[in-house]
Amino acid sequence: MPTTTTVVMLDDNPDDLDIMAMAADDAPAVRFVPCDDPVAAVAALSRAAGSGDALALLLDWHLPGGQGPATLQAVRSDPHTATAYVMVNTGSDDPADRRAALAAGADGYSVKPAGFEASVALVTEVVRRARPAPG
8 A cells, every 4th residue: 555645736826836835745645746737747647656656636627728627638548647536626616617527537626725724634635535545
């Protein structure tokens, strides 16, 4: 069972990446990889797949050019990353966005947390869900 989780975060907002990086520093056994480019995010997740880490992706759904849904499709279609836990983490609380993300293969949907403590809670939850249950 993996003891470390690689959490890749894809977001076009540098402030959101910075806050989540600080939040991940507070979580035990987490490798946090901030990305503002979908290709780099998928590559980082794929590299981590070879490490034996549990895998998670925090994905901004509303990236420019529809890249959020396209990134999810790329992750799910790659056999090395297909089982990664994917949490869509976006500013939209629109129920249609939530339904679309979950229908496209996301494991969870979260409206971007406000503040540091909420970000720590989100990282902790994503790590918990990414690691398989002992047994």
